[in-house]
Amino acid sequence: MRRWPRIAAWCVAALAVAGAAVGSAVVYFGWYDVSATGPHTMPVYALLDVASTRSVKLRSADIKVPDLDSPQRIRRGDALYRAHCAQCHGGPGQGPEPYALGLNPPPPPLVTSARERPAAEVFWIIRQGIKMTGMPAWQYRMTDEQIWDVVGYLRVLPTLSPQQYRDAAPPGDPASGAASSASIAPTEAQPSDRRLGDAKAGRDALQQYLCVTCHAIPGVPGARHYVGPSLDGMADRSRIAGVVPNSPDSMQQWLLDPQRIKPGTAMPALGLREQDARDIAAFLQTLSNVE
Template sequence: MSARLTGKPVLYVIAGALGAALLGAAAMGIFIASGRYDIAAMHPHTQPVRTILKFLQRRSIAFHARNLVAPRFDQPEVIQRGLALYREHCVSCHGAPGEGRQRVGVGLNPNPPPLEQAIERWSDAEIYWTTAFGLKMAGMPSFLLGRTPAEIWAIVAFVRQMNRLSPEEYRRMVSARANPSDTVRVQWIGKTRAEALARVPGDPARGKELLRTFGCRSCHLIPGVPGPGGNVGPPLTRWAERQFISGRLVNMPDALRTWILNPPAIDPHTAMPALGATVAQADDMVAYLYTLGARPRERQQKNRSR
């Protein structure tokens, strides 16, 4: 048996495979030399290229950040320093709640992602590593050059807080920093979405029924709640993953309850009316909506296992 395996047929197979590999490599070389590959940033990558690049990025960042340990950085002065550095280095490409990128950040491929949900996808160490060392072929520079590790951790501290910043709160932070004698009240550290969604009050089963009886379904598509219509307002698919409510409030249990109880109190011109629900009923609806999609912690774990 083993004598036959080491005989000629095996050699043919190996030679054939080598030949095919060489031919393939030569064909690729000719293809590259032809210049037909579209390198334009404006045109999206094809799906297979996107998938490979994203996988490479995720694995590389996870591997290289594996031994980094975050120092304590949940102090107001660290976050203030982080905000200043963020505005100096990051906002021009990544923007901020309600603040657009500048021209330099437009038209990059890959597109610099908004960072409101960075902590729902990456660990603190991974955000630090990416900020400190940058990403090859992604337009992301290394910000450790000319900076100290403590300054990079301050940026991470601010990016963590972005997860719970409404456009309004962000503006307040910026103006408080620009003018320290400003009397606006700023809360430098708060509960992030990732923390707030770890425990949601209310009963999802009752909430699902209430969403039907209050007629929410006639304006919104809601997975799991059947009915006609649903095209007046936005679909509520993957609701737990949504960052903002009506573009104003950060999507957390308390804010969502407030919104459901009286939307015009928050956005006077909204088409969504107050429904006359009780606080307990609103909490139940909130509980059901957060069963849609992945909550921040689940999202991070899902990212990890990918």
């Protein structure tokens, strides 16, 4: 009888050694893909998400929240947000800068953050930043008072329509420009390179345009904020955003310039290349629940 616990202990130890050896090999031989185009797998994503959520909760527990509602605070927060945050996080109806689209993990729109997270957590994230993501720490760039200004503004952000966000922008701000175009000049393929939409290429491409920061998309990990509708069953819907008939062609137009199809929509133009829009439209065609 006494033998079994010993054998079990040896098995556990052997497994641990084998696991460590495999782990080291994966690291040492370069098998782990660090490219920003290779998304995390679902389990890695879930693990990182839990680690980050728990860490922020623990560390922000004792922060005292000042009054956040004064109009002066909101006005200062507005200016700070446009100067330091909109480049990566965009704003209502406004896409971020091109480099931000390629970050992995992607910067989410912040319209839901202030609703989903207590003010102390939002303050902590802005002040400390988040390791191994593109989220910078701002404590050496802003005073605590300024960070609270931004936190106050983030509580107002979800109430602003794309039109209001644009109208409040100072001259020269990207958001004050033409309603329909993102500040991105996409690099176009030569006409000879054009090809029909390819669903597999579309699935890869949509990781590079922040789609998953606003939409739940079947089979694509990372959806956490639901700013737009789930794209599950998109192929079965008769209209796109309730306005135009759902065809691959009009889907391509929607993805290239949502504001032109539906003025005032909260979905921003994201600077898609035409081929990417065609590929993503082909991928969306595969999202059917009809047998």
